[in-house]
Amino acid sequence: MDDLLKEFDTYRAIALFALLALPGFISIQVWRLLVPATERNLKDIIPEALAFGLLNAAVGAPPVLLFAATPGQAYGFAFLVLVVLPTLWPFAVRSALERLERANLILNRARTGWDAAFLRREPYFVIVHLKDGRRIGGYYGTDSYAGLHPCSGHLYLEQTWTLDASGRFVTPVADSRGLVLRPDDYHFVELFSPGQEAKNV
Known part of the structure; x- marks a missing residue:
């Protein structure tokens, strides 16, 4: 029992x-x-x-x-x-x-500066500075993806752009389906607000 x-x-x-x-x-x-x-x-x-x-x-x-x-x-x-x-x-x-x-009653919940930028869900024109010294231009829009913590740094740009010698965006690359980048591929990324170039996206 x-x-x-x-x-x-x-x-x-x-x-x-x-x-x-x-x-x-x-x-x-x-x-x-x-x-x-x-x-x-x-x-x-x-x-x-x-x-x-x-x-x-x-x-x-x-x-x-x-x-x-x-x-x-x-x-x-x-x-x-x-x-x-x-x-x-x-x-x-x-x-x-x-x-x-x-309301600024608690701290920002983004774990990194990367997260803070991409959690805004805003479109950007992007210049990626590769580790071999090259620069790649691209467009980060609604179909793009940025990995967040704990995978910050992984980036998919939905369209690549050609850059001139001074780093200005010229035209979208023909038939571009985007670009995939890992954190080890680049040193840093520059972000720009869409301007006149956005009309061509």
Whole structure:
């Protein structure tokens, strides 16, 4: 009998852990889709998942207990609390952080200067200074891509441009489908606001 009770307690502890951790893991995975983050081991994520799960339970449990009058309603509320609500938390947190950042109440969340520039999602004309001394011109627009932390420095320019001797943009390269660059390919990148050249893109 004692063994049976111990086994029951074990299963109950596992079920309780799952109920708290599952919503947290969902929130963390959605957050990682919204905000660049480094890879972490499972053991490092568990405390954060439990914290999200406790917050989720504190908000979601009262409606389940107060308004679920039938098993069907209880199942529906449980699905909302365990799956839907954890999915929405990261969007609410990100929106709140963006508002606080715009109000200068918290520090800028960009990890690097690179991230700060490209998180603006603005178009740029770009001059890339390669390590072999060459310069390459390009256009960074809506179809381009800049890797963010922890992959800052990876860059895809949707169109390459020819440059004159003084570094001015001349014309787009014919049939250009863009340029892919790794951090080890160049020393630094110059960014310019689109001007007259943008009319040719």
